Structures are given as structure tokens and as C-alpha cells.
Amino acid sequence: MKKEQIEKIVHDDGIGMSLIVKTVARMMIAVILLFGFYIIIYGHLTPGGGFAGGVILAIAYTLMMLALSRKIALEKFSDFWASFWDNIGMLSFIVIGFIGLSVGYFLYNFLWHGEPFHLISAGIIPLANISIGIKVGACLYAIFIGLSIYGRVIVKEEEE
Amino acid sequence: MALFIVILILMIAGSVVAVEIKNMLSAVIAAGIVGFGVSVMFLFLKAPDIAITQVIVEVLSLIILIRITTNADNEAIEKKIDNFANIVGLIFVGLFVAFCFWAFVDMTAFGTPIMRVSQHYLSAGLEETGAANMVAAVILDYRAYDTLGEAVVIFTSILGAFVILRSRGKKKLTEKDMEKVGIPE
Known part of the structure; x- marks a missing residue:
């Protein structure tokens, strides 16, 4: 979707919530996404981790869907891609486990542990955090899509 | 400990309000008190990971519940007092509490895990x-x-x-x- 179309939707009173909510939501979504990625990537150093960060990512897209409109949210991140990233996250976690199996045992921490308190440390733990974060974020966003709009969108496509 | 008791009473009051109130939206918001109370308790028990997860999941589940209940049928069900069901329910709750007491009496004291x-x-x-x-x-x-x-x-x-x-x-x-x-x- 091009920038002019988004501007048009933001200034249209008929779509989504009021202009103030839409403007603030557009500014906040990027910050919320950044905070979610921070919680995921620093999961092995600070409180948080894959699950909490993933839910924050899902909340950012849920805010986009509620405040702006269903059209923009599905244009940015459709239900197909939510399902796709859900599968990718699950698959990558299992693949990490099986690589460990080829070295020692299942989910073996095979990578170099590094120095403690550094960003690149703790072997597979950051990788597993990232895969779980992607999985949980896409999955909860997909649940929100399914609960709020799923039937309606498909019926609409059939009518067209 | 006094803070925990205050939060516990607040959570019980929130859940009672959630069951008894007639408006669905108010019931969902009152049910949210329980989740946020749990997250505050986790924070004071020095478990920030669980507190973060609890507060975020509570926010998302409240959003989903409000989204559903605002469109749903908002009529409250008429109350019928069924004495037999109430008595059976009370007996089973009493049995549950008694077994909980027998099970928990051998546990270590609060704050001193094995x-x-x-x-x-x-x-x-x-x-x-x-x-x-x-x-x-x-x-x-x-x-x-x-x-x-x-x-x-x-x-x-x-x-x-x-x-x-x-x-x-x-x-x-x-x-x-x-x-x-x-x-x-």
C-alpha cells in the first residue's frame, strides 16, 4: 500500500477510530514493535524473553487493526503471512533441537557460550528466543484475525 | 504480606463483581482486575519475567474479550435459585477446600522453597x-x-x-x- 493511500485512510472519518487515535497509533506502533524486538533479543540478559516479546509484537499489529483499519492491517500483515511466520517459528525451534541432536542430545546447547552479560552469548538461547518470539507473535495475531474478521473477509471475497 | 492480603481481597471482589454484574463490558473489565492483581503479586515476589508476561497477555486477552463482547448479545440470564444445585456445589467446594488443607499442611512455609x-x-x-x-x-x-x-x-x-x-x-x-x-x- 502506498503512502498516499494510508494518508487518505487516516484522514477519512468513516474508517477506523478518530483522527487523534489514528495519528497517535501510527506513531506508537513503531515504538511498540521496537520494544517487542528488544524484549526478544535481550531475553537471555534481562527479564522477558520470547513469549513476552512475541505478545508485544502481536499487540502492535492488533493496535493497527483496531485503530487504523482492518484493511491496512491485513495489507501490512495478512492472515497467510501470519500463518507462514507461525510455521517458520515452530520449525526453526525444532530444527535447532535436531542440530543439537546431531552433536549431543536433543536441544543441546551446541554453540559457543561466549562471555556472560554480552549480547552474543549463551549459545542457542537467543536463537530459540527469536524463534519462539516470531511464533508467538504471529500466532496471537492470527487468533485475533480469526476471532474478529475471518468469516466476514472470506464471505466478502466470494461475493466479489 | 499486608499488601498481598489487600491485593487478594481486591481480586476476590473483582471476580465476584465479574460474576454478578449484568453488563458484559463491565464484567470483562472486572475480570481484568484479577489478572493485573496477579501480575502485581508476581512483581513483589521478585519474578519480573512472569509479571511482564502476565500483564501483556492480560492486555491482549482483555482486548479480544472486549472486541467480542461489544458485539455479542448483552442480555443477562434470568436468575433461578436451584437449592439442590447450591447445596451440592457447597458440599463439593467444602470437600475441595478440606483436601487442599490436608495436602498443603505438609508443605514448607511460604518463601522457603526446597x-x-x-x-x-x-x-x-x-x-x-x-x-x-x-x-x-x-x-x-x-x-x-x-x-x-x-x-x-x-x-x-x-x-x-x-x-x-x-x-x-x-x-x-x-x-x-x-x-x-x-x-x-
């Missing part, structure tokens, strides 16, 4: 895994199987949710589909 396995995690966890956050070290290294199981549970639940929620928009059966699935005529 540190047999967890002492090893705390003392050797940083060397063995290299993770500064001990919670991440436990859930993704020592107990990674549990995390895998949790991820599989969420994955399966979203599969089920997709299958159930799609049913409204499914296309109608044609003869071609019947051939593919093998439905006899």
Missing part, C-alpha cells in the same frame, strides 16, 4: 549455559523440552482455531470435492 535442584541451577547455571537471565537459562536450556511442549500446544490450538473459525466462510461442496474426498453418493 532448593535441591534449583540450588544447582543458581550456582552452576551461568557457567553451564552462559545466560545472565537464569529464567531464560532454565526454560530454554535445562527445561527446553517443556518450552517445546508449550510451543506445540499454542501451535495446535491456533490450527484448531483456524479450522473452527473458517467454517462460516467455507465454500460449498461440489461434485469435484466429493470425488477428491471419496464421499459415496
Whole structure:
């Protein structure tokens, strides 16, 4: 979707919530996404981790869907891609486990542990955090899509 | 401890309001008190990981519940007092509380857990895994199987949710589909 179309939707009173909510939501979504990625990537150093960060990512897209409109949210991140990233996250976690199996045992921490308190440390733990974060974020966003709009969108496509 | 008792009373009051109130939106918001109270308690018990997860999941579940209940049928069900059901319910709740008391009376006091396995995690966890956050070290290294199981549970639940929620928009059966699935005529 091009920038002019988004501007048009933001200034249209008929779509989504009021202009103030839409403007603030557009500014906040990027910050919320950044905070979610921070919680995921620093999961092995600070409180948080894959699950909490993933839910924050899902909340950012849920805010986009509620405040702006269903059209923009599905244009940015459709239900197909939510399902796709859900599968990718699950698959990558299992693949990490099986690589460990080829070295020692299942989910073996095979990578170099590094120095403690550094960003690149703790072997597979950051990788597993990232895969779980992607999985949980896409999955909860997909649940929100399914609960709020799923039937309606498909019926609409059939009518067209 | 006094803070915990205040939060516990608030949570019980919130759940009673959620059950008794007639407006659905107010009931959902009152149910949210329980979740946020739990997250505050986790924070004071020095478990920030769980507190973060609890508060975020509570926000998302409240958004989903409000989104659903604002469109749903908002009429309250008429109250019928069923004495037999009330008495049976009270008896079973009493039995449950009694068994809980017998089960919990042998446990260690609040705040003094048995540190047999967890002492090893705390003392050797940083060397063995290299993770500064001990919670991440436990859930993704020592107990990674549990995390895998949790991820599989969420994955399966979203599969089920997709299958159930799609049913409204499914296309109608044609003869071609019947051939593919093998439905006899």
C-alpha cells in the first residue's frame, strides 16, 4: 500500500477510530514493535524473553487493526503471512533441537557460550528466543484475525 | 504480606463483581482486575519475567474479550435459585477446600522453597549455559523440552482455531470435492 493511500485512510472519518487515535497509533506502533524486538533479543540478559516479546509484537499489529483499519492491517500483515511466520517459528525451534541432536542430545546447547552479560552469548538461547518470539507473535495475531474478521473477509471475497 | 492480603481481597471482589454484574463490558473489565492483581503479586515476589508476561497477555486477552463482547448479545440470564444445585456445589467446594488443607499442611512455609535442584541451577547455571537471565537459562536450556511442549500446544490450538473459525466462510461442496474426498453418493 502506498503512502498516499494510508494518508487518505487516516484522514477519512468513516474508517477506523478518530483522527487523534489514528495519528497517535501510527506513531506508537513503531515504538511498540521496537520494544517487542528488544524484549526478544535481550531475553537471555534481562527479564522477558520470547513469549513476552512475541505478545508485544502481536499487540502492535492488533493496535493497527483496531485503530487504523482492518484493511491496512491485513495489507501490512495478512492472515497467510501470519500463518507462514507461525510455521517458520515452530520449525526453526525444532530444527535447532535436531542440530543439537546431531552433536549431543536433543536441544543441546551446541554453540559457543561466549562471555556472560554480552549480547552474543549463551549459545542457542537467543536463537530459540527469536524463534519462539516470531511464533508467538504471529500466532496471537492470527487468533485475533480469526476471532474478529475471518468469516466476514472470506464471505466478502466470494461475493466479489 | 499486608499488601498481598489487600491485593487478594481486591481480586476476590473483582471476580465476584465479574460474576454478578449484568453488563458484559463491565464484567470483562472486572475480570481484568484479577489478572493485573496477579501480575502485581508476581512483581513483589521478585519474578519480573512472569509479571511482564502476565500483564501483556492480560492486555491482549482483555482486548479480544472486549472486541467480542461489544458485539455479542448483552442480555443477562434470568436468575433461578436451584437449592439442590447450591447445596451440592457447597458440599463439593467444602470437600475441595478440606483436601487442599490436608495436602498443603505438609508443605514448607511460604518463601522457603526446597532448593535441591534449583540450588544447582543458581550456582552452576551461568557457567553451564552462559545466560545472565537464569529464567531464560532454565526454560530454554535445562527445561527446553517443556518450552517445546508449550510451543506445540499454542501451535495446535491456533490450527484448531483456524479450522473452527473458517467454517462460516467455507465454500460449498461440489461434485469435484466429493470425488477428491471419496464421499459415496
